[in-house]
Amino acid sequence: CLRAHLLAPPPPPEELAILAADAAGTDLVLRAAMATTHLHTQSRIAAHGGYGFYTIGPCGEELLAALALGLRPTDPIALHYRHLGTLVARQLQRGHGMESILLDRARGYCTSTTDPVTAGAHCSLGADPAHDFLVTSTLASQGPQAVGRALAIEHLRGRSRWSDDAISFVSCGDGSVNNSEWLSAINAAELLAHRRKACPTLFAISDNGISISFKTRRWTSRWVEQRLGMRVFRADGTSLPALMRTGTDAADYVRTTRQPATLLISNLPRRFGHAATDRQSAYLSEAEIGKAVTRDPVAAAAAAAVHAGVLTEARLLEEYASIGAAAENAFGTARAEPREMDVPGLI
Numbered sequence: 593c594l595r596a597h598l599l600a601p602p603p604p605p606e607e608l609a610i611l612a613a614d615a616a617g618t619d620l621v622l623r624a625a626m627a628t629t630h631l632h633t634q635s636r637i638a639a640h641g642g643y644g645f646y647t648i649g650p651c652g653e654e655l656l657a658a659l660a661l662g663l664r665p666t667d668p669i670a671l672h673y674r675h676l677g678t679l680v681a682r683q684l685q686r687g688h689g690m691e692s693i694l695l696d697r698a699r700g701y702c703t704s705t706t707d708p709v710t711a712g713a714h715c716s717l718g719a720d721p722a723h724d725f726l727v728t729s730t731l732a733s734q735g736p737q738a739v740g741r742a743l744a745i746e747h748l749r750g751r752s753r754w755s756d757d758a759i760s761f762v763s764c765g766d767g768s769v770n771n772s773e774w775l776s777a778i779n780a781a782e783l784l785a786h787r788r789k790a791c792p793t794l795f796a797i798s799d800n801g802i803s804i805s806f807k808t809r810r811w812t813s814r815w816v817e818q819r820l821g822m823r824v825f826r827a828d829g830t831s832l833p834a835l836m837r838t839g840t841d842a843a844d845y846v847r848t849t850r851q852p853a854t855l856l857i858s859n860l861p862r863r864f865g866h867a868a869t870d871r872q873s874a875y876l877s878e879a880e881i882g883k884a885v886t887r888d889p890v891a892a893a894a895a896a897a898v899h900a901g902v903l904t905e906a907r908l909l910e911e912y913a914s915i916g917a918a919a920e921n922a923f924g925t926a927r928a929e930p931r932e933m934d935v936p937g938l939i
Contacts, residue, residue: 593888597895598905607833611900614836617661618902621832624657624681625890626912627694630919631676632864635701639868643927646701646715647868650674652861653798655889656763657681658835659855662843668741668754669761670725670734671717672768674798679717679724686720691918698922704929712931722753731768735777735795738762742781742793746850759846763796766812767803781852782821790850794842798829800860805875816856823853829860832893861887 602608611618628650638644650656657677663669665685671678676697683693699707700715709718709726718726725741727734742760749756768774777795784791799812816824823845827838835857842855861884865872872881897903 593891594894594905594908597892598898600895602899603831603833603896607831608896608900610833610837611897611902614661615902617658617836618832618897618900620681620684621655621657621661621677621836622890622894622897622903622908623690623911623915624660624677624684625654625893626915627680627690627919628654628657628677629890630916631694631697631701633916634698634919634923636864636868638698638701638923638927644701644923645703648673648866649864650676651866652800652863652884652887652889653677653829653857655829655832655835655893656796656798656857658832659761659763659796659839659843660685661836662840663761664755664758666723666755667758667761668723668725668738668745670727670738670763672734672763672765672798673717673727674765675763675796676717678763679719682724683719690915691922694915694919694922695925698919698926699929702923702926702929703931704926705931706929732764732771732774732777734762735764735771735774736780738795739777739780739791739793742791742852743784745792746790757847759792759794759843761794761796761843763798765803766797766799766801766808767806769797769812769815778820778822778854785822785851791852792846792850793852794846794855795852796842796855796857798860799856799858800829800862802862804866804870807875813856813858816854820854822851825853825855827855827857829857830887830889830892832889832896861889863887 632649635647639647653674654677656675659678660681703712705712709716716726716728718724738760745754745758781791825842828834846853863884894908
């Protein structure tokens with residue numbers, strides 16, 4: 593895939609300039625995206641082998657790791673279950689080693705009792721309890737809590753765990769915008785803005801046009817256009833430069849104005865089904881499935897980084913192989929650890 597993208601025409605010069613201007617950030621995002629890809633792959637292998645118990649993956653949304661660049665590692669976040677890339681990028685920003693990140697995630701997929709997030713109860717996103725809030729695959733329940741944290745930031749100045757200019761970040765998928773909890777969160781944030789109260793919440797929605805097996809048919813874009821009164825930022829989810837630029841612009845807007853905003857990320861492929869139990873052939877044609885497989889945002893971003901002079905092809909391939917080997921080793925370790933279901937007395 594990388595070679596095919598390298599042989600294709602490069603992105604416009606202005607997009608390559610964005611990558612070159614933040615070479616360190618580009619490198620970090622690509623490492624996080626590649627790690628996310630390998631974790632997804634190994635989770636499917638583990639499930640097939642009978643020792644993995646969670647297979648929902650990024651499914652083409654790996655480049656959302658770029659959103660970490662506009663946030664601070666100390667901003668409170670609550671991530672949708674497909675947005676693992678953002679969490680991995682934040683852990684790298686905090687100085688965590690790649691091997692430890694991969695091992696902790698592998699423990700979650702394998703329900704190891706040493707999983708630092710839920711101790712094996714469920715594979716959930718979360719890392720730093722003070723800043724990365726636990727989110728399971730329960731649609732949009734993270735929305736109202738994120739608005740509550742935004743209020744805490746603003747109204748407990750100097751007395752909360754977060755800096756006075758922190759922002760609250762929360763994300764969901766396109767299907768979740770129909771959930772009552774996401775709607776109530778949006779409504780609360782807009783009501784506060786209407787009353788000229790501060791509510792520094794950045795809502796991010798990833799729109800891949802399908803909610804598990806239900807095709808949304810551009811509903812999310814229409815909903816954003818007709819329903820939202822807050823500021824809306826839009827980014828192409830397959831373009832690393834667009835995500836880096838627009839994600840940072842959206843975060844800066846919320847941080848500066850202390851008002852809520854929404855970041856809509858569209859044009860995303862949904863690759864390899866929602867989970868290993870998914871049977872895409874029941875609701876997608878062979879042509880639709882094949883088209884999604886060929887759309888690899890990570891390979892496209894890696895090629896763009898080479899064109900921008902940020903990384904070499906050899907370095908990328910070496911990094912990809914190294915992370916892949918580390919992910920495989922991490923699952924091997926997690927597989928050998930006690931699982932919650934193996935420990936008497938644990939529920």
